[in-house]
Amino acid sequence: MSKxxxxxxxxxxxxxxxxxxxxxxxxxxxxxxxxxxxxxxxQQALATTEVDISQVEPGKSITVLWRGKPIxxxxxxxxxxxxxxxxxxxxxPDPQNDEERVKExxxxxxxxxxxxxxxxxxxLKDKGDYNGWFCPCHGxxxxxxGRVRKGPAPTNMEIPKFEFFR
Amino acid sequence: MSDQEYxxxxxxxxxxxxxxxxxxxxxxxxxYPTPKNLNYWWTxxxxxxxxxxxxxxxxxxxxxxxxxxxxxxxxSVEHIMRNVNYGWLIRYIHSNGASMFFLAxxxxxxxxxxxxxxxxxxxxxxxxxxMIYLLMMAAAFLGYVLPWGQMSFWGATVITNLFSAIPLVGxxxxxxxxxxxxxxxxxxxxxxxxxxxxxxxxxxxxxxxIWALHIPGNNNPVGIDIKKPSKDTVPFHxxxxxxxxFALLVFMIIFAGFVFFxxxxxxxxxxxxxxxxxxxxxxxxxxxYLLPFYAILRSVPDKLGGVILMFSAIFILFILPxxxxxxxxxxxxxxxxxxxxxxxxxxxxxxxxxxxMPAEGVYLVLARxxxxxxxxxxxxxxxxxxxxEKTDPIPMSISEPVMTGGAEPSLARKLNEKV
Numbered sequence: 094m095s096k097x098x099x100x101x102x103x104x105x106x107x108x109x110x111x112x113x114x115x116x117x118x119x120x121x122x123x124x125x126x127x128x129x130x131x132x133x134x135x136q137q138a139l140a141t142t143e144v145d146i147s148q149v150e151p152g153k154s155i156t157v158l159w160r161g162k163p164i165x166x167x168x169x170x171x172x173x174x175x176x177x178x179x180x181x182x183x184x185x186p187d188p189q190n191d192e193e194r195v196k197e198x199x200x201x202x203x204x205x206x207x208x209x210x211x212x213x214x215x216x217l218k219d220k221g222d223y224n225g226w227f228c229p230c231h232g233x234x235x236x237x238x239g240r241v242r243k244g245p246a247p248t249n250m251e252i253p254k255f256e257f258f259r
Numbered sequence: 260m261s262d263q264e265y266x267x268x269x270x271x272x273x274x275x276x277x278x279x280x281x282x283x284x285x286x287x288x289x290x291y292p293t294p295k296n297l298n299y300w301w302t303x304x305x306x307x308x309x310x311x312x313x314x315x316x317x318x319x320x321x322x323x324x325x326x327x328x329x330x331x332x333x334x335s336v337e338h339i340m341r342n343v344n345y346g347w348l349i350r351y352i353h354s355n356g357a358s359m360f361f362l363a364x365x366x367x368x369x370x371x372x373x374x375x376x377x378x379x380x381x382x383x384x385x386x387x388x389x390m391i392y393l394l395m396m397a398a399a400f401l402g403y404v405l406p407w408g409q410m411s412f413w414g415a416t417v418i419t420n421l422f423s424a425i426p427l428v429g430x431x432x433x434x435x436x437x438x439x440x441x442x443x444x445x446x447x448x449x450x451x452x453x454x455x456x457x458x459x460x461x462x463x464x465x466x467x468x469i470w471a472l473h474i475p476g477n478n479n480p481v482g483i484d485i486k487k488p489s490k491d492t493v494p495f496h497x498x499x500x501x502x503x504x505f506a507l508l509v510f511m512i513i514f515a516g517f518v519f520f521x522x523x524x525x526x527x528x529x530x531x532x533x534x535x536x537x538x539x540x541x542x543x544x545x546x547x548y549l550l551p552f553y554a555i556l557r558s559v560p561d562k563l564g565g566v567i568l569m570f571s572a573i574f575i576l577f578i579l580p581x582x583x584x585x586x587x588x589x590x591x592x593x594x595x596x597x598x599x600x601x602x603x604x605x606x607x608x609x610x611x612x613x614x615x616m617p618a619e620g621v622y623l624v625l626a627r628x629x630x631x632x633x634x635x636x637x638x639x640x641x642x643x644x645x646x647x648e649k650t651d652p653i654p655m656s657i658s659e660p661v662m663t664g665g666a667e668p669s670l671a672r673k674l675n676e677k678v
Contacts, residue, residue: 127435130449136439156537161441163537211562213420213441214413214539229541230417231557232618247562 136160146202154218156207163207163215164253165226169237174200176224177238187248191238194252204255205239211246226250287473292492293499294479296657300374301477302506303367304469309507310360311465315458317353318402325405327451329444332407333533351522357399358525359514361548364392373600375588376478382580387468389576391461396549398457401450403546408530413543415442415450421556424566441536482589483653491657542617550614551607555633557618558626568630575637582637584645592651595644603636 142159146166149155154167169177177191195203207226209216214230221227221234223242228235233244240249265286267273276282324343326335339346368388371377377385404415419436423429438445476487485491493499517525525547529540545553555572559565575582590597610629616622 130438131435132437132439133445136443136445139440158537161439161443161536211420212417213423214417214543215537217539229539230413230543245557245560245562245565 151201154203159253165203165205165207165218165239165250167203167218169201169203171201173224173237177236180236180238180240184242185249186241189238189240189249191240194238194240194249196257199257202257203237203239204252206251206253208250209233209246210241210248210250211244216250289494289496290488291473291495292476292487292489293495294477294485294491294657295493295498296479296481296491297477297499297502298480299502299506300366300370301479302503303363303370305503306363306507306510307360307367308465309510310356310363311458311461313356314353314360315462317349317356318455318458320349321353322455325451327405327448329407329447329534332405332447336406348518351518354526355514355517355522357402358546358548359510359517360395361399363510364395365548368392369604372603373590373597374478374480375482375583375585375590377580378583378588379580380475381472381478384468384471385580386577387464387471389573391464391468393573394457394461394464398454398461399546399548401454401457404447404450405454406530407447407534409532409534409538409540410527410530410543412442412534412536413539414545415446417543419446421566421569424563426563443536478588479657480589481591481654481657482587483657485657544615547611547615550612551610552614554610554614554626555630557614558623558630572630572633575634579637579641583641585648585650587650587653592653593644593648594651595648596641599636599640599644603633606632606636 139160142157142164144155144157144164144166146155146168149166149168151168152170152173154165156163156165158164174191180191182188182190192200194205207215209228209230211228211231211233214228216226216228216233216235218226221242223234223236225237225239225242226235227233228244228246231245233246234242235246235250236242238249239252241247265276265283267276267282272282321339324335324339324346326332336350339350341347343349371385371388400414400418404411419433419442422436423433425432434440436446437443438449476485476492479485488494527544532540544550552569552572556565556569559568585593585596587593590600606629609625610633613622613626613629618626
């Protein structure tokens with residue numbers, strides 16, 4: 094056999110086929126080992142929570158636990174809403190209108206994940222330079238709409254899926 | 260590694276050794292020719308071995324009493340402290356042992372930096388050492404989470420959130436690490452499992468580290484190649500064992516000082532408050548041994564940038580043997596590098612200090628200056644100094660300065676001028 098014309102012989106085929114089947118087999122065994130670390134059924138079952146907000150006075154907020162994380166529910170005063178809407182979007186690192194962060198007609202209720210988008214600490218309320226929240230860990234400031242204004246946090250505090258009933 | 264061929268004396272020993280040459284290995288370790296000029300900075304390898312074994316033994320014992328569950332972990336640690344016989348002692352040895360381990364490893368690493376032990380032909384030893392160091396940091400972090408106090412919980416939250424900075428897949432990775440949608444019971448469970456695993460991985464790497472060391476043999480304070488065995492070497496036992504043992508005793512006195520007199524000084528009092536997912540402590544600070552990297556993380560006003568720079572600060576050390584262009588190993592003969600070495604030491608200490616302070620005002624400025632200098636040292640100073648520096652003459656052999664009364668650089672220089 095000349096060296097130039099490399100014929101695919103039976104042995105080459107067997108090698109390739111064996112490696113392929115082997116790789117699929119290894120993958121099939123490794124994936125369950127990896128996926129077992131993802132949230133289990135019991136964790137996923139905690140996906141919703143109901144909160145009674147009838148006792149919250151204007152200007153006050155409550156914190157509830159959802160999926161192990163705090164949710165801030167703040168009932169804003171008209172002045173606070175006005176303040177949030179007067180902000181020039183160019184001043185925001187992550188531009189977003191206040192209207193996009195609340196439900197229409199329920200503008201006084203700000204419902205958001207009370208988790209700093211930097212490294213996951215819980216910001217303190219009524220602190221910071223913008224009348225909103227301040228994260229003590231690495232100094233991110235949030236405004237009265239929960240939007241980041243200053244500091245290392247890359248995005249605004251997250252708004253979870255929620256709805257009002259009754 | 261072929262020292263003189265070892266032949267066991269008794270017949271039984273020979274029978275065994277022919278089948279599994281453990282006695283040959285023992286003889287190799289006993290006779291291992293070691294440079295006779297090793298100073299006390301070379302005793303930290305032995306000290307680190309002691310630290311690892313201490314952590315493994317106390318850790319196994321603690322695991323007999325600890326409960327890895329979010330509702331029970333904090334209480335079980337207090338149970339260890341109050342009810343378990345000598346539990347307080349074992350836990351304090353384990354928690355302070357982590358700090359002592361890092362103290363020793365930092366001295367060991369800076370020893371290597373000063374005497375150029377990372378250079379050819381010892382690059383693999385250096386890289387294995389860095390892998391051990393990485394695993395140590397991971398193990399220490401995982402262990403710190405287990406008592407499930409406020410610092411445990413929020414430390415775990417911040418560190419795992421570092422991975423959320425990765426574009427696109429960051430959030431999924433973080434959730435995967437947690438096994439939940441926040442740091443929670445599944446997180447604690449897997450951290451305990453991994454915390455038990457890592458020391459044994461470290462042990463395996465230590466074996467490779469020492470194996471790789473025994474190929475070229477030890478570097479030494481004058482940093483020159485030596486013939487072994489020769490006039491320049493002494494057998495490891497009893498010469499080095501006795502020196503290591505003395506250093507270890509001094510180290511253990513300091514260790515015991517922490518354990519018995521001020522066992523909580525290196526920890527944070529907030530970790531005696533049970534974990535509360537609704538409240539972050541006002542000042543979260545990592546353990547002291549991670550502070551320089553924490554300062555680097557915070558010095559960058561961008562999330563991803565900070566994370567990248569922090570990891571780079573460690574990973575840049577992996578290519579150190581190729582960044583340093585100088586052929587001369589020991590800083591004893593490198594008058595310029597020697598000064599930069601001490602600047603780096605001060606820089607890292609300063610980063611550690613500002614890492615413990617709030618990230619604002621002058622501290623932030625210092626953190627930025629320190630971070631920039633840290634990278635400058637490795638990327639600019641080392642390659643450039645190596646090329647431009649006029650090094651001092653190197654002695655012909657270890658014996659040359661030793662036989663005339665000391666390894667002083669000035670003396671070595673004088674001797675060389677005469678030659």
